[in-house]
Amino acid sequence: MCGIVGYIGNREAYNVLITGLKRLEYRGYDSAGISILNSQSSIYKCKGKVSDLERFVSGNNVSGTIGMGHTRWATHGEPNDVNAHPHKSFHGKFILIHNGIIENYARLKEKLMALGIPFKSETDTEVLVNLIEYVYEKGNSTAEIAVRMALSEVIGAYGLVIACTDEPDKLIAARKGSPLVIGVGSKEYFIASDATPIVEYTKSVIYLNDNDVAIISREGLILKNLQNDNQIPRIHQLDLDIGEIDKGGYKHFMLKEIFEQPRSILDTFRGRVGTELNAVYLGGLYNVTERLVEARRIIIIGCGTSWHAGLVGEYLFEDLARISVEVEYASEFRYRNPIITPDDVVIAISQSGETADTLAAVRLAKEAGALVLGICNVVGSSIPRETDAGVYTHAGPEIGVASTKAFTAQVTVLAMMALLIGRKKNVLSEEQYLSYIKSLTEVPGRIEQILVHDDEFKRIASLYKLANNFLYLGRGYLFPVALEGALKLKEISYIHAEGYPAAEMKHGPIALIDHKMPVVVLATKDSSYEKIVSNIQEVKARNGIVIAVVTEGESVITKMADHVLEIPVIDPIFAPLLAVIPLQLIAYHIATMRGCNVDQPRNLAKSVTVE
Ligand code: M6R
Numbered sequence: 001m002c003g004i005v006g007y008i009g010n011r012e013a014y015n016v017l018i019t020g021l022k023r024l025e026y027r028g029y030d031s032a033g034i035s036i037l038n039s040q041s042s043i044y045k046c047k048g049k050v051s052d053l054e055r056f057v058s059g060n061n062v063s064g065t066i067g068m069g070h071t072r073w074a075t076h077g078e079p080n081d082v083n084a085h086p087h088k089s090f091h092g093k094f095i096l097i098h099n100g101i102i103e104n105y106a107r108l109k110e111k112l113m114a115l116g117i118p119f120k121s122e123t124d125t126e127v128l129v130n131l132i133e134y135v136y137e138k139g140n141s142t143a144e145i146a147v148r149m150a151l152s153e154v155i156g157a158y159g160l161v162i163a164c165t166d167e168p169d170k171l172i173a174a175r176k177g178s179p180l181v182i183g184v185g186s187k188e189y190f191i192a193s194d195a196t197p198i199v200e201y202t203k204s205v206i207y208l209n210d211n212d213v214a215i216i217s218r219e220g221l222i223l224k225n226l227q228n229d230n231q232i233p234r235i236h237q238l239d240l241d242i243g244e245i246d247k248g249g250y251k252h253f254m255l256k257e258i259f260e261q262p263r264s265i266l267d268t269f270r271g272r273v274g275t276e277l278n279a280v281y282l283g284g285l286y287n288v289t290e291r292l293v294e295a296r297r298i299i300i301i302g303c304g305t306s307w308h309a310g311l312v313g314e315y316l317f318e319d320l321a322r323i324s325v326e327v328e329y330a331s332e333f334r335y336r337n338p339i340i341t342p343d344d345v346v347i348a349i350s351q352s353g354e355t356a357d358t359l360a361a362v363r364l365a366k367e368a369g370a371l372v373l374g375i376c377n378v379v380g381s382s383i384p385r386e387t388d389a390g391v392y393t394h395a396g397p398e399i400g401v402a403s404t405k406a407f408t409a410q411v412t413v414l415a416m417m418a419l420l421i422g423r424k425k426n427v428l429s430e431e432q433y434l435s436y437i438k439s440l441t442e443v444p445g446r447i448e449q450i451l452v453h454d455d456e457f458k459r460i461a462s463l464y465k466l467a468n469n470f471l472y473l474g475r476g477y478l479f480p481v482a483l484e485g486a487l488k489l490k491e492i493s494y495i496h497a498e499g500y501p502a503a504e505m506k507h508g509p510i511a512l513i514d515h516k517m518p519v520v521v522l523a524t525k526d527s528s529y530e531k532i533v534s535n536i537q538e539v540k541a542r543n544g545i546v547i548a549v550v551t552e553g554e555s556v557i558t559k560m561a562d563h564v565l566e567i568p569v570i571d572p573i574f575a576p577l578l579a580v581i582p583l584q585l586i587a588y589h590i591a592t593m594r595g596c597n598v599d600q601p602r603n604l605a606k607s608v609t610v611e
Helices: 013-027 050-057 105-114 124-137 143-152 253-259 261-269 283-294 304-321 356-367 382-386 405-424 430-451 454-464 476-493 502-507 529-541 556-560 572-593
Strands: 003-008 031-036 043-047 066-072 094-102 156-164 171-176 181-184 189-192 204-207 212-217 220-225 297-302 324-329 344-350 371-376 389-392 469-474 496-501 518-522 545-551 563-567
Touching: 003 013, 003 094, 003 156, 003 171, 013 031, 013 050, 013 066, 013 189, 031 050, 043 050, 066 094, 066 156, 094 105, 094 124, 105 124, 124 143, 124 156, 143 156, 143 171, 143 212, 171 189, 189 212, 253 261, 253 572, 261 405, 261 430, 283 371, 283 389, 283 405, 297 304, 297 356, 304 324, 304 344, 304 405, 304 476, 304 572, 344 356, 344 405, 356 371, 356 382, 371 382, 371 405, 382 389, 389 405, 405 430, 405 572, 430 572, 454 545, 454 563, 454 572, 469 476, 469 502, 476 496, 476 518, 476 572, 496 502, 502 529, 518 529, 518 572, 529 545, 529 556, 545 556, 545 572, 563 572
Parallel strands: 297 324, 297 344, 344 371, 371 389, 469 496, 469 518, 518 545, 545 563
Antiparallel strands: 003 066, 003 189, 031 043, 031 066, 094 156, 156 171, 171 212, 181 189, 181 204, 212 220
């Protein structure tokens, strides 16, 4: 899970690479490196962030118009200067950056070491670069042939940019399992893990497919597969603006993304649902609607926050469409022996569209003959390209590692799907259907009303910023929100937090409650309101601190809780879209008050493209 950038053209490559690496830092940020392919072709790399690399490079000659850069999230070998990329081959002819994992690296390394080839780092990447040079030196005439032959021996995942000093006006890019996009300019090409480093230069891009190898010079690009068959490069137009990937005046991307939610949700349902449309239109599902309506079962797969959105989807599909739903961690699902039939519909949810476990689960479900759909945010990413059909969330780029607007966009898509199927199956009357559509369109405005209370969320955050533990409780539609609130807090503030179905508290977690334990209770007005009031009493009876998320105007819990966070009235099925907002903001404020880097939390990466 690293970020890679390459450039070949007539600009100063250094600037393109450094700006690009900063955009890709969400993918990994434990070390960074760069190489400009000039007369020296030096490699500069160090532990730390891209800003550390800039300081490290400063004063050196990095002038040149071809180069590559890397920002790392360690898999093999600790984050340090030596293990950082780029890596150079043993005789220095090849320079390479890599995102992914070479699974058979140990065997390959043993073989190369037995041949007397030395290694400096602990990485799987150095094995790859040495293997390429070994194949090249055995007499395989060009860098391209050596790359293709070496990659044929490799098991694992890679997105690569490779340079050979014998062929100085060329870059080679190759992909298997890890995303790679090539931006096409006029006599210049940009290579990157996603389109964000490219968009300010060109909107024409080529998404590499697995086993593709691109041989790139200023004069043009040749696309082949590993077997040397020519491939036709298909140029897509990016629908992404540079403004969308800046912080836009906010201190952190996460904060910007939280505040963007009224607009991002609107973008998610724009043209798909609306009071003037009086219906749900999901173009991406047009050809599969009948199969969806006839589905015996829906299996939702995802990881992290996307899995939480899937849990909300379970309630939505069961309530609105009366379809049986199972929600699975992609990482568990793919390694079990799951029973999947052609009557099943599998929905993969992923912001990035690149999560390795979710992608592998998609492939498994396809092999079993299920209809496989994707709900993804990144256009052109691997999951939407491999699924039978799907719906993009259109939430715009999510840069903060903690997922916020992707969650609300995913839940919005799931709600639209459940409404569409529910109506087609006649589970919902026309009147219910229209009433839900109206409620959904009110969500962005209601979120605006919550966001104006940010100062209050910040005040409460300041009271509990030193807590060691938090408990989050919710029932029904709000149980997944409890899980999501706990995940947000733990991943960015490093406070231990757990989400629980409120009724489960009595079966164990209640033992944790004392006067130091903040308990965030999701207690809006719905069918389980009375029960949640009892749960709050149970916490208060043990001197726990209750921070309750309640419906505006609520009076009972307001008297019992230590703090209340009000959200506007909304149909309970859409309450997750509102209730999650205060939890995102409280986590954000606690983390910043504790001095944590919320956009780049320790040990994490935005896109988990390794298992
Ligand atoms: O890109 P994806 O939605 O597939 O990513 C899944 C998880 O890695 C992601 O949601 C992760 O849990 C976030 N850090 C949560 O904020």
